[in-house]
Amino acid sequence: xxxxxxxxxxxxxxxxxxxxxxxxxxxxxxxxxxxxxxxxxxxxxxxxxxxxxxxxxxxxxxxxxxxxxxxxxxxxxxxxxxxxxxxxxxxxxxxxxxxxxxxxxxxxxxxxxxxxxxxxxxxxxxxxxxxxxxxxxxxxxxxxxxxxxxxxxxxxxxxxxxxxxxxxxxxxxxxxxxxxxxxxxxxxxxxxxxxxxxxxxxxxxxxxxxxxxxxxxxxxxxxxxxxxxxx
Amino acid sequence: xxxxxxxxxxxxxxxxxxxxxxxxxxxxxxxxxxxxxxxxxxxxxxxxxxxxxxxxxxxxxxxxxxxxxxxxxxxxxxxxxxxxxxxxxxxxxxxxxxxxxxxxxxxxxxxxxxxxxxxxxxxxxxxxxxxxxxxxxxxxxxxxxxxxxxxxxxxxxxxxxxxxxxxxxxxxxxxxxxxxxxxxxxxxxxxxxxxxxxxxxxxxxxxxxxxxxxxxxxxxxxxxxxxxxxx
DNA sequence: CCAAAAGTGTTGGGACTACACCCATGA
DNA sequence: TCATGGGTGTAGTCCCAACACTTTTGG
Numbered sequence: 216x217x218x219x220x221x222x223x224x225x226x227x228x229x230x231x232x233x234x235x236x237x238x239x240x241x242x243x244x245x246x247x248x249x250x251x252x253x254x255x256x257x258x259x260x261x262x263x264x265x266x267x268x269x270x271x272x273x274x275x276x277x278x279x280x281x282x283x284x285x286x287x288x289x290x291x292x293x294x295x296x297x298x299x300x301x302x303x304x305x306x307x308x309x310x311x312x313x314x315x316x317x318x319x320x321x322x323x324x325x326x327x328x329x330x331x332x333x334x335x336x337x338x339x340x341x342x343x344x345x346x347x348x349x350x351x352x353x354x355x356x357x358x359x360x361x362x363x364x365x366x367x368x369x370x371x372x373x374x375x376x377x378x379x380x381x382x383x384x385x386x387x388x389x390x391x392x393x394x395x396x397x398x399x400x401x402x403x404x405x406x407x408x409x410x411x412x413x414x415x416x417x418x419x420x421x422x423x424x425x426x427x428x429x430x431x432x433x434x435x436x437x438x439x440x441x442x443x444x445x446x
Numbered sequence: 447x448x449x450x451x452x453x454x455x456x457x458x459x460x461x462x463x464x465x466x467x468x469x470x471x472x473x474x475x476x477x478x479x480x481x482x483x484x485x486x487x488x489x490x491x492x493x494x495x496x497x498x499x500x501x502x503x504x505x506x507x508x509x510x511x512x513x514x515x516x517x518x519x520x521x522x523x524x525x526x527x528x529x530x531x532x533x534x535x536x537x538x539x540x541x542x543x544x545x546x547x548x549x550x551x552x553x554x555x556x557x558x559x560x561x562x563x564x565x566x567x568x569x570x571x572x573x574x575x576x577x578x579x580x581x582x583x584x585x586x587x588x589x590x591x592x593x594x595x596x597x598x599x600x601x602x603x604x605x606x607x608x609x610x611x612x613x614x615x616x617x618x619x620x621x622x623x624x625x626x627x628x629x630x631x632x633x634x635x636x637x638x639x640x641x642x643x644x645x646x647x648x649x650x651x652x653x654x655x656x657x658x659x660x661x662x663x664x665x666x667x668x669x670x671x672x673x674x675x676x677x
Numbered sequence: 678c679c680a681a682a683a684g685t686g687t688t689g690g691g692a693c694t695a696c697a698c699c700c701a702t703g704a
Numbered sequence: 705t706c707a708t709g710g711g712t713g714t715a716g717t718c719c720c721a722a723c724a725c726t727t728t729t730g731g
Contacts, residue, residue, distance in 0.1 A: 223458075223498055223499050225455060225497070225499070227456055227540060266456070266529070267454055268538060269538070272527065293526060295524060298502060298503035299502055300501065300502060307499060309503065380682080395723085397686080397722095398720070400684080420681050420682070420730060420731080421680085421681040421683070421728080422682055422728040422730095423683080425684090609710090610710085627712095628713080629694065629695085632693095633693090636692095648702075650703075650704095651704080651709070652702065652703085652709030652710065653708080653709055654702065654710080678731105680729100680730095681728100681730090682727100682728090684727070685725090685726080686725105689720105689722090691718105691719090692717100692718085692719080693716105693718075693719090694715105695714105695717100698711105699710105699711085700711070701708105702707105704707090704708105
């Protein structure tokens with residue numbers, strides 16, 4: 216490759232769409248951060264920041280998540296790379312977007328040390344966002360919808376021990392359609408990937424629901440043998 | 447965002463895994479380019495190059511494809527962004543990988559103007575590749591396999607007019623398993639997305655096969671109404 | 678005992694699998 | 705007329721969708 220031109224450079228950031236399930240309110244939410252400086256000062260934006268020299272991209276995503284929200288050890292997956300030359304008014308900045316799945320009720324947001332506030336917003340009520348972040352959220356939602364049916368990632372949004380109605384509500388929220396309770400149960404239990412616990416979850420009214428746990432180890436074994444998760 | 451550090455910069459490239467179907471030899475191939483300069487001089491590598499200032503990433507992928515292989519107007523989709531700090535021995539270079547689908551028999555490779563040679567290799571017989579390109583090919587193959595069943599992208603690998611056995615062979619090659627001829631036909635024709643032409647394809651021996659064409663317009667309409675392609 | 682939510686089986690229809698013979702064509 | 709590959713139908717099975725009543729629990 217003879218290079219008759221300077222090797223061009225640019226800056227690279229990561230941005231994370233953090234999905235959290237609010238089991239109490241039966242609502243799917245995303246985590247946003249209010250920008251403290253221009254551009255888009257005061258606007259809400261995805262948590263993220265610059266990839267440092269010598270730092271792997273995914274590592275940068277984990278680091279920014281921890282720094283800006285306190286979240287650690289979450290499920291994280293690369294989503295898409297956005298590089299429109301005009302997506303950042305300051306300079307040419309390309310961003311590698313990730314999406315993360317967390318259980319909202321088990322994680323409390325860290326006190327924001329740097330005067331930036333973080334907050335959860337319903338995916339149905341996202342405020343105006345900085346940069347092209349609205350587009351990124353759109354792509355993330357589409358990916359989540361598509362992937363939920365073919366990979367057992369939904370469990371990442373629930374507590375370790377969860378009930379069948381919780382799992383079903385999650386699927387109904389993300390896929391945006393009602394599911395038959397009996398058929399859903401049969402389908403899920405039929406895969407043999409849940410272990411039934413000797414506990415129930417009791418909140419307020421109604422009959423107590425059995426608790427289940429996802430059997431990660433068993434899933435991996437079955438997957439190797441050609442099994443495909445599908446709801 | 448107060449920035450106590452310099453905004454870091456790096457270089458961004460695109461790399462393309464170009465899949466081509468060799469209908470005659472019943473073989474799935476990828477297009478490689480032999481490097482003329484270090485690093486990895488003489489080694490085979492994916493076509494690609496630097497993203498220029500002010501250039502959209504996808505645009506860069508199209509440009510490099512045209513410059514290095516003469517291919518134009520091909521199906522192109524972003525695959526994954528690879529950014530291991532040590533993936534390029536010279537410097538920190540992040541690459542956005544794409545995959546492309548072309549009909550190998552309809553495209554002749556352009557005479558290589560810049561002394562670099564391009565050639566098709568069977569996916570089952572890929573030579574040692576430069577950088578982390580072997581990994582990129584691996585990810586691309588996995589994506590192609592996964593996507594072929596749920597999106598009508600297989601047609602991109604065939605000529606506009608194709609026969610049912612050609613289509614079936616394509617699926618068998620990519621999915622790496624045999625399919626029942628009668629069931630395959632039923633499934634495909636049952637979706638009502640192919641128009642049967644009043645022509646047949648005759649090569650050498652055996653009964654002539656009917657030619658079909660994919661109805662792109664009809665597919666888009668059905669998709670809007672919630673239809674899902676699946677083989 | 679009442680309200681609220683969890684849990685449970687059966688049946689009909691559509692889709693998938695498996696499978697073997699005839700047809701058209703060129704040599 | 706023969707060799708080669710293309711085209712076709714049916715029967716059994718499995719999976720999915722539809723659907724209503726009983727059980728448990730707290731108040």
